Amino acid sequence: MKNDLNAFVAADPSKCIGCRVCEIACAVAHLDKTVKTVGSLNAPLLPRLYLVKTPETTMPVQCRHCEDAPCVKSCPVSAINRRDNKIMMAEQRCIGCKSCLLACPFGAIELIAVCPDDRSRDYNVVASKCDLCSGKLNGPACVAACPSQALRYVNIAEERKCRQLHAATKAGNFIKEFRAREG
Amino acid sequence: MKHSLIKIDDELCTGCRRCAAVCPVDAIEGKQGQPQMIHSDKCVMCGQCVQICSGYASLFEEYETPRDQKMRERHMPPAVNEPLFAAYHTGDYPKVKAVLDNQNAYTMVQCAPAVRVAIAEEFGLPLGSLVPGKLAAALRRVGFSRVYDTNFAADLTIMEEGAELVQRLTKGGTLPMFTSCCPAWVTFIETRYPELVKHLSSCKSPQQMAGTMFKTYGAQLDGVTADQVYSVAVMPCTCKKFEAERPEMNSSGYQDVDAVLTTRELAYLIKEAGIDFHSLPEESFDNPLGIYSGAGTIFGVTGGVMEAAIRTAYEMITSKKLDNIELIQVRGSQGRRQIVLDLGTMKLKTVVVSGLKHAVPILENLKKGIADFHFMEVMTCPAGCVSGGGQPKMLLPVDCLASHQRRTASTYQHDAELLVRKSHDNPAIKAIYQEFLGEPLGHKSHKLLHTHYHVSHPDH
Ligand code: SF4
Numbered sequence: 001m002k003n004d005l006n007a008f009v010a011a012d013p014s015k016c017i018g019c020r021v022c023e024i025a026c027a028v029a030h031l032d033k034t035v036k037t038v039g040s041l042n043a044p045l046l047p048r049l050y051l052v053k054t055p056e057t058t059m060p061v062q063c064r065h066c067e068d069a070p071c072v073k074s075c076p077v078s079a080i081n082r083r084d085n086k087i088m089m090a091e092q093r094c095i096g097c098k099s100c101l102l103a104c105p106f107g108a109i110e111l112i113a114v115c116p117d118d119r120s121r122d123y124n125v126v127a128s129k130c131d132l133c134s135g136k137l138n139g140p141a142c143v144a145a146c147p148s149q150a151l152r153y154v155n156i157a158e159e160r161k162c163r164q165l166h167a168a169t170k171a172g173n174f175i176k177e178f179r180a181r182e183g
Numbered sequence: 184m185k186h187s188l189i190k191i192d193d194e195l196c197t198g199c200r201r202c203a204a205v206c207p208v209d210a211i212e213g214k215q216g217q218p219q220m221i222h223s224d225k226c227v228m229c230g231q232c233v234q235i236c237s238g239y240a241s242l243f244e245e246y247e248t249p250r251d252q253k254m255r256e257r258h259m260p261p262a263v264n265e266p267l268f269a270a271y272h273t274g275d276y277p278k279v280k281a282v283l284d285n286q287n288a289y290t291m292v293q294c295a296p297a298v299r300v301a302i303a304e305e306f307g308l309p310l311g312s313l314v315p316g317k318l319a320a321a322l323r324r325v326g327f328s329r330v331y332d333t334n335f336a337a338d339l340t341i342m343e344e345g346a347e348l349v350q351r352l353t354k355g356g357t358l359p360m361f362t363s364c365c366p367a368w369v370t371f372i373e374t375r376y377p378e379l380v381k382h383l384s385s386c387k388s389p390q391q392m393a394g395t396m397f398k399t400y401g402a403q404l405d406g407v408t409a410d411q412v413y414s415v416a417v418m419p420c421t422c423k424k425f426e427a428e429r430p431e432m433n434s435s436g437y438q439d440v441d442a443v444l445t446t447r448e449l450a451y452l453i454k455e456a457g458i459d460f461h462s463l464p465e466e467s468f469d470n471p472l473g474i475y476s477g478a479g480t481i482f483g484v485t486g487g488v489m490e491a492a493i494r495t496a497y498e499m500i501t502s503k504k505l506d507n508i509e510l511i512q513v514r515g516s517q518g519r520r521q522i523v524l525d526l527g528t529m530k531l532k533t534v535v536v537s538g539l540k541h542a543v544p545i546l547e548n549l550k551k552g553i554a555d556f557h558f559m560e561v562m563t564c565p566a567g568c569v570s571g572g573g574q575p576k577m578l579l580p581v582d583c584l585a586s587h588q589r590r591t592a593s594t595y596q597h598d599a600e601l602l603v604r605k606s607h608d609n610p611a612i613k614a615i616y617q618e619f620l621g622e623p624l625g626h627k628s629h630k631l632l633h634t635h636y637h638v639s640h641p642d643h
């Protein structure tokens with residue numbers, strides 16, 4: 001069977017320091033022009049991952065790109081689809097009904113206001129979520145920006161290989177040691 | 184009020200402690216994950232914590248204090264749209280705005296060298312864009328009566344500081360001598376190494392020299408009195424606000440610099456006035472207190488004061504022309520650079536330090552009596568004033584290095600493009616000595632341009 005599970009970004013709460021750089025990097029990556037300084041930013045920051053802080057943990061939560069994605073199923077107008085191993089939101093089709101927001105077990109979906117152009121006063125409220133920075137050269141912006149390497153782009157096939165290798169090495173070493181001890 | 188300048192909003196602070204990691208004096212205290220506190224006795228107000236902080240007010244969260252109240256507490260104009268961050272500085276924006284709105288006010292403004300290589304970033308231009316002409320035009324459009332320049336005063340500083348160094352070398356005086364342009368560095372010496380205060384040059388910083396000159400010479404030129412002049416400085420630095428309010432900074436009989444805007448605050452002012460920065464024409468700074476040399480402009484980068492001083496001191500001491508004026512050896516990004524200059528009769532040993540932490544081992548040695556140099560430049564911020572706490576803040580910390588490099592490159596480019604590149608060749612400097620000051624270290628210069636730094640801070 002061809003393994004083509006969706007990739008996603010995962011956070012390691014033991015490394016996350018809660019600085020929110022990932023949120024800013026995400027928001028900046030999704031602006032339609034390049035903005036470098038705070039002062040030249042003329043729009044609110046709208047990230048697609050959300051730092052969550054509880055007394056026990058601090059880490060950002062974002063879309064897992066579920067295989068059997070409840071958001072896809074819940075959308076009455078088929079604005080959410082699976083494309084190129086990602087769950088993608090077609091904002092132009094979204095009617096802002098919030099079904100996906102209710103369906104998502106991670107709270108990874110937000111409803112945001114978008115203006116059709118800079119000068120327009122009316123706006124549409126649409127769903128927005130992590131798109132793994134699709135179309136961006138350097139991969140997910142949040143992963144690149146994290147100062148403590150708490151975020152990881154998880155490629156399922158590689159991940160499994162890696163874990164299997166790790167397990168095999170460990171087991172192998174144990175058996176070697178065991179044999180040596182037994183003489 | 185010394186320590187109310189740099190603050191952390193505990194509603195927004197996530198306790199990541201990135202600020203604590205950049206603070207050069209370990210002034211930020213708190214537990215990981217808890218809102219941080221700034222220890223006011225230690226803080227030197229450099230604003231580096233303001234630059235690094237990415238804890239911002241998210242639209243998706245609710246805060247007890249509404250946004251407009253936060254903006255008022257930060258002295259920001261209400262129309263500003265940008266996100267608010269946990270670490271911030273309060274400002275002089277409302278004060279300056281009120282004065283500019285008053286038609287009768289006679290205002291003089293100065294603009295630090297590092298502002299012209301950064302302000303355009305606040306209007307979406309590429310990092311480090313060099314815009315002295317647009318800057319002068321913008322200052323005029325927002326309503327300042329006289330658009331002068333700190334660079335002029337930087338040239339003046341070189342004349343005084345160069346003469347002071349020569350005097351200490353030849354006639355005796357405390358050596359090694361330290362530069363005194365960086366107020367965070369001065370504050371650091373005063374509070375942590377009071378026994379070394381005598382090593383500081385007695386020269387005021389260019390900001391303060393400019394302020395004094397505006398209210399004396401400048402006022403005289405325009406036929407007004409010192410008390411009629413409202414003097415504003417635009418600075419890349421947060422600590423300059425503190426410096427301006429020091430009680431000893433009143434040689435004109437009044438507070439020499441009435442208000443200090445950071446580069447960011449000037450951008451607010453330009454935006455509020457509805458000025459389209461992009462379409463501004465190229466204008467020049469006003470005469471004579473706005474005329475400057477290349478040496479004056481490189482004050483904005485680490486090593487710049489040293490390079491400018493050497494360009495003048497070499498010619499003062501040897502009476503020979505310095506041919507190779509680009510002193511590549513003092514440029515660069517390492518925390519500590521050394522250069523030995525052959526002056527014929529002696530070898531002048533100099534040290535350039537950027538980042539306060541790099542100065543500490545040198546000061547510790549000096550306390551033990553070990554010093555192998557005559558003159559040291561120290562800048563608190565990592566790349567000098569171009570990286571100051573009041574400069575445009577990068578949305579992403581990864582862009583900081585690029586912004587520092589491009590602002591530095593533009594500063595050197597500006598120097599290279601200017602016709603006059605040595606402070607003592609600046610015609611306006613020659614004129615001010617002839618017409619007003621007399622000579623460097625003379626009676627009048629001493630009274631107006633020098634100061635005595637206190638061993639312990641007055642409000643301690
Ligand atoms: S960098 Fe900002 S959010 Fe992080 S601890 Fe410092 S003030 Fe708080």
Ligand code: SF4
Nearest residue numbers: 206226227229230232
């Ligand atoms: S302003 Fe500078 S000295 Fe003060 S807390 Fe911030 S980084 Fe430290």
